[in-house]
Amino acid sequence: MASRPGLQQEAAALAGAVRGALGPRGGRALLVRPDGRALLTRDGRRLLEALGLQPPTARVMAACACRHQSATGDGAKTFVLLLAAVLGAMREGSPRRAARALPAFERRVLERAVARGLRPHLRSAFPAGGPGAELEAAALEALLEAYLQGRLGPGERRAVTLLGCELCARCGARRPPALRLLCGRFAQLHAAAAGLPLARSRVLPGVLLRRDFAAYCPAGGRLRAVLVTRCLRPVLTGPGVECAVRSERQHRAALRWCGGRTEAVMEHLRSGGVRLLLSGVKQHEEVIFYAKLHGVSVVECLSSEEVALISEIAGISPYDPAGDSVQGEIAEAAVVTFCQPLLLGSQRYVHIGFSSAGAFQPHCLVLCAPVDAINEQHAAALHGAFTMLLQLFRAVDQECGAEGESQNGASGVGSGYSPATETRVVTESIACGSSQVSEHQLGACRGETAAQSSDLALQESERPDGTPPASAPGPHSKELSVCTDGADSAGTHKLPALCVGKGPEKAVYGVTQSCPSSILEAGSVLPVGGYFEILLHYYIQHYAKQVQQSAVTAISNVVADALLSIPKALYGTERNGFTKFYLETTEALRKNQPLPVNEKGLESVYCKYQLVTSVLHCVTELLNIDLIIGVKRPLQKIEDKDSDDDF
Template sequence: MLQVERLHLKHVLQTVSVLEAVVLRSFGPDGGQVLFTRDTGQVMLSRSGTRILTALRLEHPLARMVVDCVWKHSAVTGDGSKTFILLLASLLRVIDAAASREPNVSHTYTSREAAGAATARRLADKLLAFGLEELGDVIAVGVVPYGGTLSWEDGTAEAQVPAHTDADTHSVQKLLAAFFHTRLGRTNCDFISHLTCELLSHWKRKDDPPSLTLRFIDDNFPALHTPVSGFPVSCSRLIEGQVIHRDFSTPCPQTDHHPIKAAVFTGYLQPKVLNAGAVLELGGGEEKRGKERSIVRYSAWTERSLECVIATLQSLGVSLLLSAVKQSEAVLALAGLAKMCVVECVSEDELSLFAQLSGAAPVSDSWLIGQEHVATLTFCRPILLGAHRYVHVAFHESEERAVVKPYSLVICGPGEGQTDQCACAFRDALRMLITTWEAMRTTAATVVKRTSHSHKSKSLHVDKHADETTCTPINDTTSQRCVLEPGCVIPVGGTFEFLLHHALLQHGCTLRSLSAISDLHTPSHTDTGLPALSQLLADALLSVPRQIYSHSPRRFLHTQVLVLSYMQNYGHPFSPIHKHEHNRSPMQSHGRSNGPLEDSEPSVDCCRKADLVSEVSVLDSGLESVSCKYQLILAVLQCVRSLLRADAVLHAHTPLHKLPRRHSNSSLEDTEEQDED
């Protein structure tokens, strides 16, 4: 008989609290790295929340369920895994506190527990509905006007300026620097962010939107980067062309003075298929001798047939063969005699990228090769990266094909683990940028609210094509439309949480006022006498900045006062343009009103001068994505509902058959599918 374990809210909270204790060690800009030691003695050092959580040996199914939700969310947005756990634990605590305050019909322990579980489920369902229906409007009205909008031209132009100059103040690099700071530490974040901007500038397509270019790099990232261990991270660089992670099977062609042509084969170079009976014909009564003559005749025909294939390739000018499979010794010998180079066992990802960049279509049948299967290369030569020798090719510019000038990324690290950590951070940064440049879709009512709002958003760097930006509705209904440009960002340091906390409280007050005036009840908030949903979510959000400033509670309070006083007194965003002109504290301004953060006089007396200067710089130390934050909250609300739906755990003694994981574009959709199953 299966063992049944009843689940209660306190069990869920205990499980999530254990995961929270693990990720808190590396949370925030001052967080450290977590060291894991495997049974084999291998050591892993990481600050990535997803890597840390997936490396744990989790026995409880609830813990595995939470980690799976975190993995799905991080796979889409590339960020927020540690904040996911922190916000999840905080939200479960406020739900538990709200459910315990509800009056129960019976005073017995079982009845109170059942009533509390039912209340927690209702709260979770209503919170998710609130997040899907109203949270986007609240963010668009209460958070977005105090942020800014990234410019794709500005971000890709940063690569023209050295990393040590004022280009560090650009918005895209500030967004990337803040991201890499939490993943790789303070030492290398500026260097890696500048290298990423340089990579984006080379791959920028003239007429393509940013999301399309970023998705192209993300999809082909395994073929675009080369990990090299044994060198410091500062040795990472870009290399023009493509690096194919195989070595030459025949001598490398000499291409110093003229371009070469290459062909891509996905199959074997083999003789033309003829009637086997006609070739292996046995002779008369001398069966054994006739068989030997037929084998010799077949071998000679095979050699002549392969020579015809090589001759056809020579007539097309081909001097380099890229093969997805290992060719026969006869093919290699004939190619060597023809001074033709062969590269075998090239991965599918690299062949696909080569075909896209060169415009040459791969061919499987060597007898069907034509000019459309031949690519022109500027050079093809060996390259030594670390302890391995690879093939380095560069593509010939063609007016017929409007392609970019490709560059490959070499990622260095002291050890294999550090190199892999940098590579994962690079790819997660690409996914974060993709999510950032996706427009937030809200209801048409938000347009009216934002139009009448006194604080209108001003872009950090205004895009000259901003007026031409259009958005596709989320469905066929006309009530859904895009009300803000892609690339919305907000300063780091808890600014998003402070702004949304204030906006949620204002939203709850507005609903209560409307309900009192109209003498009507809002079904989603007051029909059951439960606490306001916006109040619950607002309380949970403050756990993030509290943890950021956990080493100094005074800094938490003062930063909150700075943000709120800034909202009340200024209508323009927290723009980094104030950094150079208004980087003095209020005590240094001598009565001058220079910057928005310098006029926060009510909070000056409660902090020391040094603390105030550091706190003012917090709001200008980096940027984070509003879209990533929005999707993070929705994913956490979905996870809360899924966790509180579970009633019991069945301990099975036979292994479960796992279904193959399907790729999805939304962590929220994945979790909903899991719930339906």
């Protein structure tokens, strides 16, 4: 089994390496690459990857943090700090017992603390009058600026934020389909120009291809373009085909046929209105010759990513002349509004405007900076920000079957619990407050006995501050824009009730509610600056008191205290900054008053919740390591060729 003191020391060392770059006041690290190039960065993933870790368990910690940031676009530094705090607080008891208690804590305490404790404090990044289908412009700017605070300097943050907001607005990337394409194809949707100030950066319509024209024939107005992935000049031979040429005359005749066929293809393209040929391969010189002759511009040697981007934006497939006939209609053609060369610094580009066939409106970002390293930093920060925004459209729902578990039994501890069996992550949860219930959910509720539910029923009639849930909402509820299943006709927010009894709808404390309970609604946000950690710390402590298992209670206290390490690191440079912030926030919670919000930025609650669960899963894996084997060469597959007849 892995040594817990060793894990604590390794996690503490990783936390020390990234703590100085955390938050808006964090500093930058100078990374020198093997080729001698230098990079100033505050990105947690780059810092962890540059450490060159030797201990296997330390590499596992860094890999988990980097994997989390790749999935959510955020949180590598916070991941390491929280992981170090959780491992450092586990001082007593058996590591195996603590690992077994973590899944039960996640199910019995953490999910309830988020779904019931945090929910009244959440805001929505979606318009107040409708479902979460599009990000509000103000929320988009607040999310981007808060995200970039931990990655860029104060002189760059505002300019890059405005560029990101403009790119999202022009591309239509405030909705999931367009935002997903922007995230997946961001490397092809931006270009860098070194030697220019950041203020020269622009959002341009269309797409920039990192190539120059092989043949350029200027044309005005709307024109048609085709995409090809093979050479248009026919070949005499192919894989598995032999061409027998018995004389020089036959060879010349074959070449004339190939030339005539190439000219016929280009004539057919020109007669079909095609004025632009986009090729994923290098075309033969005869194709370029006949393209110039017929006024068709050619861009060749496009990368597979650029070909996929054009195909996805324009909704076309690669064109291929059918058989021996070139007279068929050209159906796979895209509409191009303009096509022209563009020079950025010393790099030549092809600037093309496409008419999109989907929700994405093609635009590209030109980033300018004095040196390439700064451009790279800005591009990585924006890409991570768009990935984070995509997670905002996700919701976390919990079925009622997860509630039916005996609190006195030990089935939740070490029972092979898998988060995937209890928690459903719903992508693009647009319908907020829907009363439809799936057959699977109804079956889970009907199969749940009243005894099982009542055994785990929490005291919903009493909030942590002692006020009943049916009381008038606090002053902060006016600021909410959250659509929930428990909202009445007046829009008053109600805490989700626990499913008790049989049937698709359950009555608890006079509140009738449909079966599925949502842990997090899509679009949930909170102000930045440690509010999520303080709130979760407060409500974990409250719900931990209602669990009668000592192991789960102990883990709850460990995680609750570990969460405070994040705001402590954020306010570490201010004298008594964290103490003042913590006391003001908890005092407002106890008195049911609005939170003392001092920050303008917002952060995604989904990303923060995923961060906590990812850290807990990483801790579970680390504490369950039994043996570490150093392998100096690749593992070889051992095949057992013996049969039962040999014995």
